[in-house]
Amino acid sequence: MHNKTMAELSAGLKAGEFSSEELTRSYLERIENLDGDINSYITVTPELALQQAREADKRIAAGNADALTGVPLAHKDIFCTDGVRTSSGSKMLDNFIAPYDATVVSRFKQAGVVTLGKTNMDEFAMGSSNETSFYGAVKNPWNTDTVPGGSSGGSAAAVAARLAPAATGTDTGGSIRQPAALVGITGLKPTYGRVSRYGMIAFASSLDQAGPMTRSAEDAALMMNVMAGFDQRDSTSLQREVPDYTADLDKDLKGLKIGLPKEYFGEGLDAGVAKAVEAAIEEYKKLGAEVVEISLPNTGLSVPTYYVVAPAECSSNLSRFDGVRFGYRCEDPVDLEDLYKRSRGEGFGDEVKRRILVGTYALSAGYYDAYYLKAQKLRRLISDDFNQAFEKVDVIMGPTSPTTAFNIGERSDDPVSMYLSDIYTIAANLAGLPGMSVPAGFANGMPVGLQIIGNYFDEGRLLNVAHQFQQATDWHQRAPVAYA
Numbered sequence: 001m002h003n004k005t006m007a008e009l010s011a012g013l014k015a016g017e018f019s020s021e022e023l024t025r026s027y028l029e030r031i032e033n034l035d036g037d038i039n040s041y042i043t044v045t046p047e048l049a050l051q052q053a054r055e056a057d058k059r060i061a062a063g064n065a066d067a068l069t070g071v072p073l074a075h076k077d078i079f080c081t082d083g084v085r086t087s088s089g090s091k092m093l094d095n096f097i098a099p100y101d102a103t104v105v106s107r108f109k110q111a112g113v114v115t116l117g118k119t120n121m122d123e124f125a126m127g128s129s130n131e132t133s134f135y136g137a138v139k140n141p142w143n144t145d146t147v148p149g150g151s152s153g154g155s156a157a158a159v160a161a162r163l164a165p166a167a168t169g170t171d172t173g174g175s176i177r178q179p180a181a182l183v184g185i186t187g188l189k190p191t192y193g194r195v196s197r198y199g200m201i202a203f204a205s206s207l208d209q210a211g212p213m214t215r216s217a218e219d220a221a222l223m224m225n226v227m228a229g230f231d232q233r234d235s236t237s238l239q240r241e242v243p244d245y246t247a248d249l250d251k252d253l254k255g256l257k258i259g260l261p262k263e264y265f266g267e268g269l270d271a272g273v274a275k276a277v278e279a280a281i282e283e284y285k286k287l288g289a290e291v292v293e294i295s296l297p298n299t300g301l302s303v304p305t306y307y308v309v310a311p312a313e314c315s316s317n318l319s320r321f322d323g324v325r326f327g328y329r330c331e332d333p334v335d336l337e338d339l340y341k342r343s344r345g346e347g348f349g350d351e352v353k354r355r356i357l358v359g360t361y362a363l364s365a366g367y368y369d370a371y372y373l374k375a376q377k378l379r380r381l382i383s384d385d386f387n388q389a390f391e392k393v394d395v396i397m398g399p400t401s402p403t404t405a406f407n408i409g410e411r412s413d414d415p416v417s418m419y420l421s422d423i424y425t426i427a428a429n430l431a432g433l434p435g436m437s438v439p440a441g442f443a444n445g446m447p448v449g450l451q452i453i454g455n456y457f458d459e460g461r462l463l464n465v466a467h468q469f470q471q472a473t474d475w476h477q478r479a480p481v482a483y484a
Helices: 006-014 020-037 046-062 103-110 153-160 177-183 217-227 271-286 299-320 336-347 350-363 368-389 415-422 426-431 459-472
Strands: 041-044 072-076 114-119 166-170 186-189 210-214 257-261 290-294 395-399 435-443 446-454
Touching (some): 006 020, 006 046, 020 046, 020 114, 041 153, 046 114, 072 153, 103 114, 103 217, 153 166, 177 186, 186 459, 217 459, 271 290, 271 395, 271 435, 299 368, 350 368, 435 459
Parallel strands (some): 072 166, 257 395
Antiparallel strands (some): 041 114, 186 435, 395 446, 435 446
C-alpha cells in the first residue's frame, strides 16, 4: 500500500480494498521500523491516527466521505495541532503543546484525513538543509550522507521514503520546492494568501506560505482542494473563490508558452542538473509547448533582498519567545532581564540567532532606510520582472536548485554558500507568485527538480502542466531502493 499515491489510496478505500485503520497501521509500522535511519518525524501520533482512521472508516461506510477521507498524511511541525507538541524544530518550543489547530490542520481534519504525526524541520523554518533542527539533521532517503533540503526536509524525506503518502510544508524562500527537488517528490508553493497562515508559527510574515508535498501533481491538486480558501482569522488571507484543482489536470499543453530565463542557466548551475532540466524542456516541446527565452534581470538581487527582508520580519516575530508566557524558560533567573537573555540565548540555535541579529540591525534607527526600505524597493523591481515576463509567456521554467543534494555538514560553516542554494526559488516568494518543483531526472545519482512558476492564482495551470509531464515520464514514481 505504501507505494500508492493519495489518489490511488482514496480509490482503494472507497472500493473496500482495505480500511483506513489497516492503511494507517501499515504506515505507523513503517515509521517505527524505518524512520530511525532518516529522522523525518519529531512526533508520531499513533493513538490520534488510529482514532481518526476508525472515524474515517465509519464515514466511508456511511457514504458521506470526502475525496481524501481515511487517507493518512503528516504535518510539518510548524502547524499548531491541538493536544500535540508543536516545536517548530526548536528547543524554545520543545515543551509546547498546542491548544488549538491551525486552519490547515483543521481543514484536513474536517475532510477526514488521518494525522500520522509532525515532521522534522529546520528551526523556525530557518535553513536550506534541515540541519538546524534541535532534534538533529534529517537525512536524504536517496543517500543518507546527504541533506534532504530545508526547511521542510522532514516532510520531503517522509514522502520520498514512503513513510507518509503526503505531507504539509511551508515555503518562505523555497522551503517546499527545494527539498522536493532534492528528494525527488512534487512540491507546490501557492500564491501568497491562497492558504491560511493562521496557526502556522511565523518566520517572515510577508513571505511564508503553506503548501502540499506529494508524490504527484494529482495528489497536490487533491490537497489544494482542502487547504486553499479564505480564512477570516488570517489578515493576509485572500477572499477569492477556490476552483476544483483537479478539473483541468488532463488538459493538453498545445500552445503553452514556456519562458526560460537566461539568468537561470548561467554560472553556478551544475552541469548534470542543467542536462536533466533541458531534457525535461524537450519533453514539454513534444507535448506541444512552445519555448521562449526571457530575462529576469533582477534575479541576482533576490538573495540579498531576501536576507534583509526575512531576517527583519523574523526578528519581530520571534520577539514573542521571551521565556515568560510559553516555551523554554531558563533556570533560576536573577531578574527579568536575565530571564529574557538566558531564555532566548539557551532556547534559540545559532542560525536563528544569526538571523535575529541581522534583522534587528536592519530595522534599527539609522539603518532602516539603508537596508530594509531599500530591500522593499528591490522587491518591487523583482516583482515587475515577473509581471513583464507573464505578458509574453504562460509559465516560467528552470532548475529548482543549482545542485543536487549536498553532504551533511558540507555547508554548515559557510552560511552564504547555504543561502545561495535558494537562488532560483526566492524570487517567487518575494513576488508572492505560485511555484512548484516536479521530479525531472537524476544527476550524480541524485534527484533533480524542475521548477515551474506561474502567474498569480494560476495554481490550476501549474498542476495541469506538471501532471501532463508526469503522464509522459516516470521520474515521480521512482523511490529510493531502501524504502521502495
